[in-house]
Amino acid sequence: MGRNSWCFKEGINKGTWSLTEDKLLTAFVTTYGEGKWTTVPYKAGLKRSGKSCRLRWLNYLRPNVKRGNFSEAEDDLIIRLHKLLGNRWSLIAGRLPGRTDNEIKNYWNTTLRKKAGFLRQIHLPSSIQRHPAANRVLPSSSSSSPLQATNDTTLIRAKAIRCTELAFPLLLPPCSANKLGIPTKQSAEESTVKVAANEMVESSKGGFVEGKELFQEQFQLEENMALNYGSFDDDTMAAFCDQPVVEFDGLMDFESWMLNDEDVDDLPDADLIQSLACLFDTGGQF
DNA sequence: AAGAGAGTCAACCGCGCAGGT
DNA sequence: AACCTGCGCGGTTGACTCTCT
Numbered sequence: 001m002g003r004n005s006w007c008f009k010e011g012i013n014k015g016t017w018s019l020t021e022d023k024l025l026t027a028f029v030t031t032y033g034e035g036k037w038t039t040v041p042y043k044a045g046l047k048r049s050g051k052s053c054r055l056r057w058l059n060y061l062r063p064n065v066k067r068g069n070f071s072e073a074e075d076d077l078i079i080r081l082h083k084l085l086g087n088r089w090s091l092i093a094g095r096l097p098g099r100t101d102n103e104i105k106n107y108w109n110t111t112l113r114k115k116a117g118f119l120r121q122i123h124l125p126s127s128i129q130r131h132p133a134a135n136r137v138l139p140s141s142s143s144s145s146p147l148q149a150t151n152d153t154t155l156i157r158a159k160a161i162r163c164t165e166l167a168f169p170l171l172l173p174p175c176s177a178n179k180l181g182i183p184t185k186q187s188a189e190e191s192t193v194k195v196a197a198n199e200m201v202e203s204s205k206g207g208f209v210e211g212k213e214l215f216q217e218q219f220q221l222e223e224n225m226a227l228n229y230g231s232f233d234d235d236t237m238a239a240f241c242d243q244p245v246v247e248f249d250g251l252m253d254f255e256s257w258m259l260n261d262e263d264v265d266d267l268p269d270a271d272l273i274q275s276l277a278c279l280f281d282t283g284g285q286f
Numbered sequence: 287a288a289g290a291g292a293g294t295c296a297a298c299c300g301c302g303c304a305g306g307t
Numbered sequence: 308a309a310c311c312t313g314c315g316c317g318g319t320t321g322a323c324t325c326t327c328t
Contacts, residue, residue: 016296016322038313054314055297090316105317106295 013047017056021046025053026061059100066098070107078104078112 013021028044034057037050046053059065070078074096081092089101089108096104 014298036313049298051299051314052297058315059296087317101316102296109318110294 012049014052017048017060021048022056022061025057029057029061055102059102064098065100070099074099075112075115078108079115082108082112 017025024044024046025040028040032043037054040046040050040053041048044053048056077096078092081095085091087105089105093099093101093104
């Protein structure tokens with residue numbers, strides 16, 4: 001099925017690109033533009049496959065490709081988007097200007113997977129069932145559906161389930177350890193707090209609320225910042241408007257966020273959006 | 287100093303989709 | 308309907324670097 005054009009041909013170079021090859025490819029694409037990758041090697045005088053040229057351009061040579069370390073804000077955004085979208089690296093990359101899907105994928109596999117593991121320590125009692133929508137089988141491109149949880153990336157939408165006991169990583173300002181048995185901020189990264197849904201706990205906004213309300217508060221706070229297009233700081237819980245911020249206040253904003261962005265070329269289809277709607281639906285009761 | 291093991295990341299590979307013939 | 312072309316995607320590989328002993 002049309003794979004011949006990408007396949008190995010006699011005398012083709014493989015492996016790391018040389019400076020000369022980079023210059024040839026950059027000069028060609030800068031002059032003639034992207035596209036028609038199968039003809040690029042011939043026209044540019046490169047002994048590479050078109051596929052290799054495309055990859056090299058997109059992941060390395062293209063202008064505005066951001067190199068170097070990921071910021072804390074980028075880490076958080078990737079983790080939250082991965083929780084939402086799964087291994088759809090191109091979609092995730094679409095939300096991080098200058099980052100490529102390959103780079104994000106590598107970064108996830110080498111670094112963020114562990115970090116995300118901690119953030120995913122939301123404790124679910126065995127009796128809790130996921131919302132039926134989360135198990136729905138999607139048509140066609142379901143193999144890359146954001147709902148498809150990989151072995152280690154179980155999609156958990158806390159608002160879509162009913163809990164009797166709640167747990168979350170401590171991202172809130174430190175509460176009194178004596179009152180709640182909550183560790184201090186310093187040890188928060190290794191711990192998960194368990195609070196009964198009906199247990200009265202101190203809210204970050206002041207006063208006491210039930211555990212489930214605090215969890216909802218925490219969840220919404222995180223979700224808003226993750227889906228806002230600004231960076232944020234877990235220590236202060238303050239969003240920084242260093243990039244255009246899109247308010248996230250539910251599915252409709254999520255849809256518009258995804259659909260109105262010209263940089264996103266792989267848009268969710270109607271079923272996907274419907275499924276996301278189900279995930280954001282509390283199912284009537286928390 | 288050197289060898290082993292772990293971590294990182296550029297690049298490759300196979301698959302599948304959309305559109306054209 | 309069947310096949311071809313062009314392309315994009317996600318998983319995997321392997322060379323290189325870093326860290327530990």
